[in-house]
Amino acid sequence: MTGPGTAVEEARREIVRVGTSLFARGYVHASAGNISARVPDGHLITPTDAALGFLEPGRLALVGADGEQIAGDRASKTLTLHRRIYEADPSARFVVHTHSTHLVGLTLAGVWSADDVLPPITPYYVMKVGHVPLVPYHRPGDPRVADLVAERIAAGAANGTPVRAVLLDRLGPVVWGPDAAAALAVLEELEETARLWLLTGRRPEPLPAPALAELRDVFGAAW
Known part of the structure; x- marks a missing residue:
C-alpha cells in the first residue's frame, strides 16, 4: 500500500x-x-x-x-495560480508552466483569437490539446491571473469542452493533467503547433467543419 x-x-x-x-x-x-x-x-x-x-x-x-x-x-510566486487550477479541475494532478519560445513568440506576433490562441490546423492539436484561451498580461505571480484561469476552466466545463491549457500573454503556457505524462503531452503538442503556425507565416486555414466533426465522432475530440 x-x-x-x-x-x-x-x-x-x-x-x-x-x-x-x-x-x-x-x-x-x-x-x-x-x-x-x-x-x-x-x-x-x-x-x-x-x-x-x-x-x-x-x-x-x-x-x-x-x-x-x-x-x-x-x-x-505562482502558487496561487497552481492551487486554483487544482480547485477548479478536480482531475488535475500535475501542472506545468513554461516560457516556451514559440508560444511566447505567438503572443508577441499575435494569437489567432482570444478564445483560441491557435487555429485547429492538425488533427492531433484538436484531439490532444483542444481550446486554449489567451490570458491578458499581468505581472508574474499576480494573483488575479488565478481567477481568470479558474473562470476559463469553469466555462470550458460548462460547454463540454474541457480546458487543458491557457496561454499567458508574454509569459507562456500553463498546462495540466491527471499525471505528468498527460500534462507534457499537451505542452508538447501545443508548442509544436505554435511552431508550425509561425513557420508557415500564420497562413494555414483551420481544418474544415466536416473534418472537425469526424474527429469528434471517431475519437471523441472535445472541440
Whole structure:
C-alpha cells in the first residue's frame, strides 16, 4: 500500500524528472517556469527562482491544503495560480508552466483569437490539446491571473469542452493533467503547433467543419 509519505516522495522524483527533461529539450531556460503536483493534503511546487533543470527533491516546497508552506524552499510566486487550477479541475494532478519560445513568440506576433490562441490546423492539436484561451498580461505571480484561469476552466466545463491549457500573454503556457505524462503531452503538442503556425507565416486555414466533426465522432475530440 502506498502511504502519504511515499506519494510525496514519488511526486518529488517526478517533478525533478520533468524539470530535467524540459530543460534538456529547451522548453525552459534559466529560472523561468514552475512545476507542481497534487499530493495527499496539499501540493508540491518548485521554489521561487529555481532552475528547473537543476532541481533538488528535498528543496521542493511542500504546501498544505490551506496554502501554508510546510517544508522546503520558498514556494514559487505562482502558487496561487497552481492551487486554483487544482480547485477548479478536480482531475488535475500535475501542472506545468513554461516560457516556451514559440508560444511566447505567438503572443508577441499575435494569437489567432482570444478564445483560441491557435487555429485547429492538425488533427492531433484538436484531439490532444483542444481550446486554449489567451490570458491578458499581468505581472508574474499576480494573483488575479488565478481567477481568470479558474473562470476559463469553469466555462470550458460548462460547454463540454474541457480546458487543458491557457496561454499567458508574454509569459507562456500553463498546462495540466491527471499525471505528468498527460500534462507534457499537451505542452508538447501545443508548442509544436505554435511552431508550425509561425513557420508557415500564420497562413494555414483551420481544418474544415466536416473534418472537425469526424474527429469528434471517431475519437471523441472535445472541440
